Amino acid sequence: MTAAPADRDTVGPSVGRRARFEEWAERQASLVFILPATLVILGFSLFPLLVSAYLAVSRFRLGPGGFELSFVGFANFRKLLFGSEQFHFLGRLEALGPLSWAVLIGVAALLGWWLARAYRNPKTGVIGKVGRTITATVALGLTALTLTTTLAGGAFGSLMTTLFYVVVGCTLQFLIGLGLAILCAQPIVGRNVFRILFFIPVMVTPVGIAYAFRMLADMSRGPLAPIWSAFGLGELSWAADPWAARMVVVIGDSWQWVPFIFIVLLAALENQPREQLEAAQLDGASGWQTFRDVSWPAIAPTAATVMLIRIIEAFKIIDLPNVLTNGGPGIATESMTLHSFFAWRTQDLGGSAAVAYMLLFVSVVISVSFFHFVVRRARREHL
Amino acid sequence: MTTIDRRPTPVTSIAHHTMPQPGPIARLFEPRRIGKMSPMTAFVVYGGLLFWTVIVVFPLYWLLVTSVKLPIDVNEGPRYLPFIDFQPSAHAWRYVFIDIGGDTFRPYVNSLIIATVSTVLAMLVGSMAAYALVRIEYRPSLGSIVMFLACLAAAIVAVVAAGVPWWIAAVGLVAVFLLLLRAIGRRFQRRLGNADIQFWIISQRILPPVVVALPIYVMFQNLGLLNTRTAFIITYATINLPIVVWLMHDFFASIPIDLEESAQLDGASRYRIFFDIVLPLAKPGIAATGLLVLVLAWNEYLLALFLSGADVQTMPLLVAAQNATRGPQWWYMSVLIVIMIVPVVTIALFLQRLIARGLLVGSVKG
Amino acid sequence: MRVTLDRLTKRFGTFTALHALSLTIEPGEFLVLLGPSGCGKTTALRMVAGLETVSEGAIQIGERDVTEVLPKYRDIAMVFQSYALYPHKTVAENIGYPLKLRRVPDPDRDQAVRQVAEQVRLDQLLDRYPRQLSGGQRQRVALARAIVRRPTVFLMDEPLSNLDAKLRVHMRAELKHMQHELGITTVYVTHDQVEAMTLAHRVAVLNNGRLQQLGTPREIYGDPANLFVAGFVGSPPMSFVDGALQSGRFVAPGADLAVGGSFDVRDAVLGIRAEDCQVVPRGAGKVRATVYSHELIGDHTLVMCQIGADSDASHTIAVKMDKAFEAEFGAEIDIDMAPAGLFIFDKKDGSRVRLPSA
Incomplete structure (x- = not known):
């Protein structure tokens, strides 16, 4: 002990200088534990977010000896939604045909019915009402956008391209991942070998995957070239076709992310109480019935959560389209992150921040909606 | 106290039901023996697994063989098997390791340092926060948080629009906030709990990195840290922090509190309990989470695009940059990708079971 | 129906969990497999259920050799230690599930479920979920699910071990009564010798995978065959x-x-x-x-x-x-x-x- 005898007499036996420091540190412990994380997030996440908001409503100009920012209100967003960048962000919009109108009205009616039901339900609070209204509005807007850029003969902008990656990619990855997890949960030989093997792609750097798939998708010199030429497609270039190019991006993305879903769902399947499966077996359920009635409800909450994570991450896609196609042909494979990056490279900081904010808005609305209407529900119903 | 119903069981008259025979298709998939798959099921299962094995392995195999091909073997149509279709050559490996050795080596070391240090940092800061959120009760008031955000926004406007030096704004921000807190802090009634803090931290992951990339770029420029490893390390630690908090939270929650309480009675401080008792017990979680974060930092691309300069480049950028003026140099690129993949895959092979368990714990409760 | 185990053996790798167990369980008999944990009693039960493969020997239910028959065609029902209720199905759906799989038409199924539920006094709880039930109620659901299709053999794997002491005594009596009423051959596994003594027509004491003694509770208690049985039975x-x-x-x-x-x-x-x-x-x-x-x-x-x-x-x-x-x-x-x-x-x-x- 470093405590001096004098201290002992006055304050008590164990309260020396060091002891006093220790006591002080102990009292501050609750702060010490949480403060670093809070500061880091404040400084490098929240602060930049606010700065970004400021940039999104400014115009950035390089001037002599530095740069200058001028406040321009929502001009950057106007440009994206209605102005010169509309084709780039929203896509080429065409007038809706009768079929598209029919679909749109149908969707609007469905959303309206859903909203009305929520509004009439006394249990829905103010936040619930506002949230549902936002969800419904965004859903309607995105439906209209989808119709005008597909059925009506328009073309995708970076918003629709990103959504395409998210929706098609995540669906594909979920189906394959779930399928593989089910296969691997059977009484098979070498489960661990498959488990390890299937896990590898998630570790591979996305840039590497992009190059690998560029090689594989090369229709004249890639490994599949003989197959393509057998079908007379040897001279075709997928990189020149918007849909083919997007599909190649989705395939590369799926190759990387199927393992993530696979490994979590497999663990969930293996984690089920064995006695429930055996009870189903004795009750007379076939393999498929056991899955439908016992396993699926058990893993549904995990599946919903893992999909939420995947959706959140999928919105951030950039590496694959940038390296695989450089956003091309034209802007066909440009994701919103890539769009924002390109804008930054051309010194259009305001435009870049505006795209980034639109991405934030869309991904938050969709993620939060998914959380509330899928994940929560899955947990409530299946736990 | 369970109340027991003591009415006697009535006499039963239950009908007997036996299992009907399956239909012809169902019969195909029905096992012939207990604990075995039917031949049809086995065919589907192993067929599916082998098919996906090919899907997984082939791109990796192609990278590997491309790395030992001469340009002519790549450019003149597909050649599949070394020694049979073409003569393998180490020219690309020689080029990458010897001819431009330094240019490969530097980003590789950068990536190694950045990934490991940022991982350690994120793990340390994140684990502490996660542990605190499990064991300590926080009740911050909503009003003070709103107030702080308002001060922050004002400071930003002051710096960006009015040209106030950033450090004056920072000091002013803290001072004004503390003054206001003293003055009106007590009036705020509405308080948040640990779950809110946790949600706030985890929700940072929804933030697309591109939103913060720009200001971070400007910020590091102002701090004079642009084009340094420090910038990378701090940024990567930040973006991975939510994952650490999210996953570690559930690991810590699964540690029985008795141990900690007994240590507390023995006179250990919170710090000692955390480092001596809690962290060792959470080792599987640390391994899983750490590896995940390491891989994410190792492969990160977008922020690297913004943050890197002539001095500090990371491996993903080096690989991406191979799309050079003379067209892609597939053979060099393959070598670089292979040496990028090998270390993470090696670690992953040892830890994959832990990762699955860690992710499961997190995703079920999260 | 009579259940016959003929030199039933189970090996896990080099470890033999059950050594040539031969037993004949008479129609309507309540037989208890008694032994400490790891003695092979549960393994034996699971082999009868068809959840475990048979390494050697044979199982007959009635005249039928079921050694290789899938569990669902054995016409048996089992109550698990954890009850193994389907957590996302209501009580009614849990009880009715075996009938649903047997393609019993809905009205008949509802009626059967209602009838069985009444017998185990769950008729007020049919719309609840298992998580909303007490331990004793869950136990009853498991029981109802087992009897709803009137199997030819009942298998029970320590069904009372998760109940508190008082409820256990009560459920014991109820189980015994119900088995008597239904007259269904029952194999019951437990490590609790009191349960074995009170429930069984005959007790088979197992240790280290070998049958030690087979007899009525009175014989087992009053005339133990060896040191193990003498020491295991009695309190x-x-x-x-x-x-x-x-x-x-x-x-x-x-x-x-x-x-x-x-x-x-x-x-x-x-x-x-x-x-x-x-x-x-x-x-x-x-x-x-x-x-x-x-x-x-x-x-x-x-x-x-x-x-x-x-x-x-x-x-x-x-x-x-x-x-x-x-x-x-x-x-x-x-x-x-x-x-x-x-x-x-x-x-x-x-x-x-x-x-x-x-």
């Missing part, structure tokens, strides 16, 4: 004293009793149940002992007596005395033993040394 367990059998006398430190017969066994074990002993004043009994502790159980007092305390080989003997019994700790007393209650075992292999009946 408090039978007390044992190590010693030697010398031409009809059992000799141990502090004890020298005539047990009859004229055997010589060098390493013998004397077994005696608590109710076959009496604490008597020093000099009035056959075995010299001291009082180690005593516990008032309620209707009686259990006195733990130590014999041979001063030598290396000390033993504790439990003696059941009147509830009014009182003694000092360490009091020097004698124990009187009823000759009919004495069992002698060969310590070498645990086998019973049959004494000429006294």
Whole structure:
């Protein structure tokens, strides 16, 4: 002990200088534990977010000896939604045909019915009402956008391209991942070998995957070239076709992310109480019935959560389209992150921040909606 | 106290039901023996697994063989098997390791340092926060948080629009906030709990990195840290922090509190309990989470695009940059990708079971 | 229906969990497989259910060999220790699930579920989920799910072990009654010898994967086949004293009793149940002992007596005395033993040394 005898007499036996420091540190412990994380997030996440908001409503100009920012209100967003960048962000919009109108009205009616039901339900609070209204509005807007850029003969902008990656990619990855997890949960030989093997792609750097798939998708010199030429497609270039190019991006993305879903769902399947499966077996359920009635409800909450994570991450896609196609042909494979990056490279900081904010808005609305209407529900119903 | 119903069981008259025979298709998939798959099921299962094995392995195999091909073997149509279709050559490996050795080596070391240090940092800061959120009760008031955000926004406007030096704004921000807190802090009634803090931290992951990339770029420029490893390390630690908090939270929650309480009675401080008792017990979680974060930092691309300069480049950028003026140099690129993949895959092979368990714990409760 | 196990053997790798178990369970019989954990009783049950493959031997239900038959075609039902209810199905859906899989039309199914639910007194809870039920109620759902299709054989794997003590006694009676009413052949696994004694028509005691004894509860208790059965069955367990059998006398430190017969066994074990002993004043009994502790159980007092305390080989003997019994700790007393209650075992292999009946 470093405590001096004098201290002992006055304050008590164990309260020396060091002891006093220790006591002080102990009292501050609750702060010490949480403060670093809070500061880091404040400084490098929240602060930049606010700065970004400021940039999104400014115009950035390089001037002599530095740069200058001028406040321009929502001009950057106007440009994206209605102005010169509309084709780039929203896509080429065409007038809706009768079929598209029919679909749109149908969707609007469905959303309206859903909203009305929520509004009439006394249990829905103010936040619930506002949230549902936002969800419904965004859903309607995105439906209209989808119709005008597909059925009506328009073309995708970076918003629709990103959504395409998210929706098609995540669906594909979920189906394959779930399928593989089910296969691997059977009484098979070498489960661990498959488990390890299937896990590898998630570790591979996305840039590497992009190059690998560029090689594989090369229709004249890639490994599949003989197959393509057998079908007379040897001279075709997928990189020149918007849909083919997007599909190649989705395939590369799926190759990387199927393992993530696979490994979590497999663990969930293996984690089920064995006695429930055996009870189903004795009750007379076939393999498929056991899955439908016992396993699926058990893993549904995990599946919903893992999909939420995947959706959140999928919105951030950039590496694959940038390296695989450089956003091309034209802007066909440009994701919103890539769009924002390109804008930054051309010194259009305001435009870049505006795209980034639109991405934030869309991904938050969709993620939060998914959380509330899928994940929560899955947990409530299946736990 | 369970109340027991003591009415006697009535006499039963239950009908007997036996299992009907399956239909012809169902019969195909029905096992012939207990604990075995039917031949049809086995065919589907192993067929599916082998098919996906090919899907997984082939791109990796192609990278590997491309790395030992001469340009002519790549450019003149597909050649599949070394020694049979073409003569393998180490020219690309020689080029990458010897001819431009330094240019490969530097980003590789950068990536190694950045990934490991940022991982350690994120793990340390994140684990502490996660542990605190499990064991300590926080009740911050909503009003003070709103107030702080308002001060922050004002400071930003002051710096960006009015040209106030950033450090004056920072000091002013803290001072004004503390003054206001003293003055009106007590009036705020509405308080948040640990779950809110946790949600706030985890929700940072929804933030697309591109939103913060720009200001971070400007910020590091102002701090004079642009084009340094420090910038990378701090940024990567930040973006991975939510994952650490999210996953570690559930690991810590699964540690029985008795141990900690007994240590507390023995006179250990919170710090000692955390480092001596809690962290060792959470080792599987640390391994899983750490590896995940390491891989994410190792492969990160977008922020690297913004943050890197002539001095500090990371491996993903080096690989991406191979799309050079003379067209892609597939053979060099393959070598670089292979040496990028090998270390993470090696670690992953040892830890994959832990990762699955860690992710499961997190995703079920999260 | 009769269930026949013929030299049923289960091996996991090199470990043999069950050694050639042969048993015939008569139609309508309630048979309990009793043994400590790891004795192979659950393995045997799971093999009958078809959840575990058979390494050797055969299983017959009625005249049908079901050794290789899938569980669902065996016409058996099982109640699991954890009840294994489907957590996302209501009570009604849980009970009705076996019927649904047997493609029983909806109205019939509803009626059957309602009827069974009434019998196990769940009729008020049909719309609840398992998580909303108490342990006893869950247990009833599991039971109802098992009886709803009236299987030919019931299998139960420690179904009462997750209930609290009071409820367990109640459910025991209910189970026994229901099995009697339904007349369905039942195989019941437990490690609790009280459950085994109270429920079974016959008990099969297993240890280390081998059948130790098969008999009625009375036989198992009153005429144990070997040291293991004697020690496993009964509460408090039978007390044992190590010693030697010398031409009809059992000799141990502090004890020298005539047990009859004229055997010589060098390493013998004397077994005696608590109710076959009496604490008597020093000099009035056959075995010299001291009082180690005593516990008032309620209707009686259990006195733990130590014999041979001063030598290396000390033993504790439990003696059941009147509830009014009182003694000092360490009091020097004698124990009187009823000759009919004495069992002698060969310590070498645990086998019973049959004494000429006294």
